[in-house]
Amino acid sequence: MEVVDVLVLVCTFAFLLILGVPIAYSIGLATLATMLVSMGALPAVTTQAQRIATGLDSFALLAIPFFILAGQIMNRGGMARRLIDFARSLLGLLPGGLAHINILASMLFGAISGSAVAAASAVGGIMSPQMEKDGYNRDFAAAVNITAATTGLIIPPSNILIVYSLASGGVSIAALFLAGYLPGILVGLSLMVVAGVIALRRGYTPTSKGAGIPQILWRFLDALPSLSLLIVVMGGIVAGVFTATEAAAIAVLYALVLAFIYREISPRDLPGILVESSTTTAVVLLLIGTSVGMSWIMAYVNIPQSLTEALVSLTDSHILVLLLINVILLCVGTFMDITPAVLIFTPIFLPIATAMGLDPIHFGIIMVLNLCIGLCTPPVGSILFVGVGVAKTSIASVTRPLLPLFIAMILSLLVVTYVPGLSLWLPDFFLQ
DSSP: OOHHHHHHHHHHHHHHHHHTOOHHHHHHHHHHHHHHHHHOHHHHHHHHHHHHHHHHOOGGGGHHHHHHHHHHHHHHTTHHHHHHHHHHHHHTTSTTHHHHHHHHHHHHHHHHHOOHHHHHHHHHHHHHHHHHHTTOOHHHHHHHHHHHHTHHHHSSSOHHHHHHHHHTTOOOHHHHHHHTHHHHHHHHHHHHHHHHHHHHHHTOOOOSOOOOHHHHHHHHHHHHHHHHHHHHHHHHHHTTSSOHHHHHHHHHHHHHHHHHHHTOOOGGGHHHHHHHHHHHHHHHHHHHHHHHHHHHHHHHTTHHHHHHHHHHHHOSOHHHHHHHHHHHHHHHHHHSOHHHHHHHHHHHHHHHHHHTTOOHHHHHHHHHHHHHHHTTSTTTOHHHHHHHHHHTOOHHHHHHHHHHHHHHHHHHHHHHHHOTHHHHHHHHHHHO
């Protein structure tokens, strides 16, 4: 490992972030600076361009813009409201019922749309005012919405699991999707337990009467077309009827037809939805391209190999090595968005994990769940900013209510880390 190259990469990247340069440009410029030092001017510019182009030349990545578009359509297509009504019919009688409804609705909507930001915006936009109206503390309501939205990145379909598949060298997307179900449900249930305890302590009693069987059935039937998207997408992928990319295109068509049937979207809304989806896609793909370049230069100067040797030399305990990796990723997640973090740190930590006998599928779920916590923390937590904006509160105010929910997520992370069967049982059962 060349010390000078490492110092140039780390210091340039940190300096640009401190200046407030967008992270995609920070990654690209830090990579270019390191290439200039190690390779010279002309090879550096050529190699940077090649790495970005090569990084985006992947059929699997076509799924990302389709899932983003599907999420945008679902966000405006009335699906969130129907899922919330269904969740309300199931959980309305519990202490802190609206908090549980928020969490379950976020799990369902995030799973259908594949977007945590869409879940935080759509579900939070409906639930936050309702929770405040019924006497819930505004900051607590925002904290519940922020943390619950992350389940949409673990429960499939999930764009970030597709990104991990790319970064890991081709781990099965279908297997990753199946692996995300039980850990995602575990996180949701953990958040419900904490929210229930807080609700009991603060006296957040149910404000609505319990729904009878006919009402639950009616709400289920109303939400069934939206829930069926999960069956269509995941069923088709697992059965081998279509790939994840083709499933994403089907999700767009299905969501669009459903939105027109619900009469929540008109043809006049489509240009705005397409522009917004294109903007989001451009940001994500630029992050992917520049991050692939940074991953390449790190491999070029032997950073992954050196870090692997350093970590393994510290201890022979697999438990401690995994704990160290988790701590590092938790720190990384506080200042780096999840997409570049997965692309940059997967080539570093995956060889360590596989050397210890971890399945790449299991490690992918560990990494994504870990970095989801960072999305709820300052200074770059995208879900934190969306949740705070929707609830009309501030980051400082919502930090304290977030702490017990963070603890629940970290405990879930530890369970997922040290109980491989939680991630691997469904892939082994359906894909063996």
